[in-house]
Amino acid sequence: MSQPICKITDLIFTRFELVDLDKQKEFMNHFGCQLAYETDNSIFFKGSGSYPYIYVASKGDQNKCIGMAYKVNAFEDLQNLSTNLNVEIVDNDEPGGGKKVTLIDPEGLEIEIYYGINEIDPEIKTSPKLNTGNSTERIKSNSPNDEDRVNELQRIGQASDEWQLEDDKWVYNLRTSVKRVGHTAINCKDAKESIRWYSENLGLLVTNYIMGPDGSDHMGAFMRADTGDIPADHHILNNVQFPGEGDFAPYGHAGYEVSGSVDDLMAGHHHLKSVDKYPHEWGIGRHLLGSQMYDYWRDAYGFTHEHWTDGDFLDSSHPPEKTPFRDTIMAQYGPFAPSSFGVSVPNDQLEEVRKNPRLDQVVAMVERGEIPMNPEEDK
Numbered sequence: 001m002s003q004p005i006c007k008i009t010d011l012i013f014t015r016f017e018l019v020d021l022d023k024q025k026e027f028m029n030h031f032g033c034q035l036a037y038e039t040d041n042s043i044f045f046k047g048s049g050s051y052p053y054i055y056v057a058s059k060g061d062q063n064k065c066i067g068m069a070y071k072v073n074a075f076e077d078l079q080n081l082s083t084n085l086n087v088e089i090v091d092n093d094e095p096g097g098g099k100k101v102t103l104i105d106p107e108g109l110e111i112e113i114y115y116g117i118n119e120i121d122p123e124i125k126t127s128p129k130l131n132t133g134n135s136t137e138r139i140k141s142n143s144p145n146d147e148d149r150v151n152e153l154q155r156i157g158q159a160s161d162e163w164q165l166e167d168d169k170w171v172y173n174l175r176t177s178v179k180r181v182g183h184t185a186i187n188c189k190d191a192k193e194s195i196r197w198y199s200e201n202l203g204l205l206v207t208n209y210i211m212g213p214d215g216s217d218h219m220g221a222f223m224r225a226d227t228g229d230i231p232a233d234h235h236i237l238n239n240v241q242f243p244g245e246g247d248f249a250p251y252g253h254a255g256y257e258v259s260g261s262v263d264d265l266m267a268g269h270h271h272l273k274s275v276d277k278y279p280h281e282w283g284i285g286r287h288l289l290g291s292q293m294y295d296y297w298r299d300a301y302g303f304t305h306e307h308w309t310d311g312d313f314l315d316s317s318h319p320p321e322k323t324p325f326r327d328t329i330m331a332q333y334g335p336f337a338p339s340s341f342g343v344s345v346p347n348d349q350l351e352e353v354r355k356n357p358r359l360d361q362v363v364a365m366v367e368r369g370e371i372p373m374n375p376e377e378d379k
Contacts, residue, residue, distance in 0.1 A: 067110030176268025285334015
């Protein structure tokens with residue numbers, strides 16, 4: 001592949017248009033983000049990491065994902081995009097400053113590329129020590145190390161006091177602490193074109209090609225930032241073309257890393273479950289591609305957001321792999337994915353969507369050849 005026009009290094013935030021910002025403010029607070037800025041028409045939420053915000057929503061006439069914003073480390077990258085794609089470099093007029101260009105990807109999503117956005121001091125959060133079987137061996141032989149927990153009781157938050165009665169209902173008050181948004185997943189009409197666009201324009205590397213049972217690789221990819229010998233997340237983007245017929249909105253989900261470890265993820269799960277205001281989408285489990293533990297929830301408008309922890313890091317030397325479609329759906333462990341996973345629909349339509357086959361059942365139909373891999377080729 002020839003040199004890309006630029007190389008993005010990180011995902012900064014996702015951007016949405018919503019009809020009612022108050023409902024989303026409530027969800028984002030329950031989800032574990034913090035309100036950073038607010039105007040009459042927009043809300044900006046941050047995590048515990050170094051970006052001034054990781055989620056933006058503006059008031060509008062419809063509920064939709066507008067797009068994503070990425071970071072580059074050199075102003076020259078913006079200049080290259082401006083020259084090669086005929087886009088204008090402008091000042092960022094929202095909090096954080098810096099300069100940006102805006103592109104449109106093949107699915108019609110706005111892709112903002114920022115240079116010089118002002119970062120903030122991250123909050124330092126420590127994860128609890130975990131005693132494992134290896135810890136037991138060391139402790140019982142009187143040779144514990146700094147990783148082992150001795151004479152320290154394991155308490156998460158305020159322990160059982162996190163459970164409080166609210167209107168005769170037990171609510172678990174400890175919320176997860178979101179650190180950053182690490183990736184997005186998008187639905188593509190033409191996965192090969194999407195892979196090409198993100199590779200040539202933003203410099204993304206393919207970590208995994210998603211292969212069909214016939215050996216074709218047009219089902220999509222997991223792609224990561226090319227940060228050289230500095231390890232990057234297994235994927236910053238998952239672009240997938242669903243098998244069979246269907247017209248899906250581009251947004252699939254956004255994945256937010258929690259600040260702590262599995263206890264942080266579990267706290268978020270039980271908080272959202274006990275609040276009982278938002279549909280649980282999928283989890284808890286551990287993915288195969290990316291390896292992270294995951295827990296997916298739908299917000300007030302049916303958009304899916306993931307809590308995750310313990311994902312893989314890869315540098316640019318890691319070669320792309322060809323991976324069967326089943327590995328995107330069949331987790332290392334966890335429940336089966338519902339038919340609604342990856343589909344943005346209003347919550348009042350969710351029950352109807354979930355009457356369709358679960359995604360593990362779709363995998364079986366694909367592998368049996370019952371679903372065409374590319375319906376355009378069959379016409």
